[in-house]
Amino acid sequence: xxxxxxxxxxxxxxxxxxxxxxxxxxxxxxxxxxxxxxxxxxxxxxxxxxxxxxxxxxxxxxxxxxxxxxxxxxxxxxxxxxxxxxxxxxxxxxxxxxxxxxxxxxxxxxxxxxxxxxxxxxxxxxxxxxxxxxxxxxxxxxxxxxxxxxxxxxxxxxxxxxxxxxxxxxxxxxxxxxx
Amino acid sequence: xxxxxxxxxxxxxxxxxxxxxxxxxxxxxxxxxxxxxxxxxxxxxxxxxxxxxxxxxxxxxxxxxxxxxxxxxxxxxxxxxxxxxxxxxxxxxxxxxxxxxxxxxxxxxxxxxxxxxxxxxxxxx
Numbered sequence: 001x002x003x004x005x006x007x008x009x010x011x012x013x014x015x016x017x018x019x020x021x022x023x024x025x026x027x028x029x030x031x032x033x034x035x036x037x038x039x040x041x042x043x044x045x046x047x048x049x050x051x052x053x054x055x056x057x058x059x060x061x062x063x064x065x066x067x068x069x070x071x072x073x074x075x076x077x078x079x080x081x082x083x084x085x086x087x088x089x090x091x092x093x094x095x096x097x098x099x100x101x102x103x104x105x106x107x108x109x110x111x112x113x114x115x116x117x118x119x120x121x122x123x124x125x126x127x128x129x130x131x132x133x134x135x136x137x138x139x140x141x142x143x144x145x146x147x148x149x150x151x152x153x154x155x156x157x158x159x160x161x162x163x164x165x166x167x168x169x170x171x172x173x174x175x176x177x178x179x
Numbered sequence: 180x181x182x183x184x185x186x187x188x189x190x191x192x193x194x195x196x197x198x199x200x201x202x203x204x205x206x207x208x209x210x211x212x213x214x215x216x217x218x219x220x221x222x223x224x225x226x227x228x229x230x231x232x233x234x235x236x237x238x239x240x241x242x243x244x245x246x247x248x249x250x251x252x253x254x255x256x257x258x259x260x261x262x263x264x265x266x267x268x269x270x271x272x273x274x275x276x277x278x279x280x281x282x283x284x285x286x287x288x289x290x291x292x293x294x295x296x297x298x299x300x301x302x303x304x
Contacts, residue, residue: 139225
């Protein structure tokens with residue numbers, strides 16, 4: 001099948017999903033090709049090393065494979081996939097050891113503004129995984145509290161509390177106080 | 180407007196338009212203007228905080244193979260477990276059948292007479 005022509009075709013995507021539900025691995029490979037860049041891009045928001053990103057992406061798609069029967073086509077598949085991916089990222093962030101993260105930050109820090117970079121890298125290291133996760137979605141993806149709650153399936157108060165805590169730390173950092 | 184209030188607003192509305200009072204405060208207060216500059220730098224850095232790593236040409240194939248392998252493994256595990264499940268079901272059924280007393284045995288074992296005697300004795304005393 002020509003995968004390029006399938007991009008953007010909802011009916012083709014629906015056909016692939018139906019075939020995946022029947023256990024067709026070729027259809028699953030095509031479904032992955034449709035969405036792999038989006039998943040890598042999202043995972044790259046939270047992880048700095050290529051192998052971490054690839055592992056999270058693989059975990060995301062394997063979860064899709066095993067849980068596809070729970071997907072109801074009421075919302076676009078992309079939304080469901082985003083939620084699966086975010087949950088995989090979140091679960092992994094919570095499991096990460098700080099030392100791993102530190103090593104990763106040193107290896108692949110962004111090369112834009114050095115002052116801001118150091119502040120942000122420092123801030124991210126001090127945040128709890130939950131708060132770091134929300135901060136990156138707020139500023140990185142530009143999502144609102146409501147959007148984050150909806151896409152993650154979290155309650156709005158939970159997201160608000162996390163956002164408030166993360167912003168408070170950011171503010172203290174910018175004011176020069178210890179975060 | 181106090182510095183504290185302004186910074187509260189800046190933290191929430193980092194890219195939106197500020198009220199006139201906030202803008203006026205920023206004109207006069209160098210510390211808050213510096214705070215805003217640093218906040219914008221940090222926000223921009225967070226926006227750029229991403230590793231651009233793309234999948235290679237075989238990623239989909241690899242994951243699909245792993246998924247198919249897992250399904251096969253699950254299928255074989257189910258097939259291997261089937262005799263065990265059947266044997267277990269038979270043993271449990273036999274035990275349930277043997278452990279259930281027959282109606283006649285239940286009548287023979289009935290404690291009704293003893294119970295009646297005990298009640299009468301208790302009332303009598």
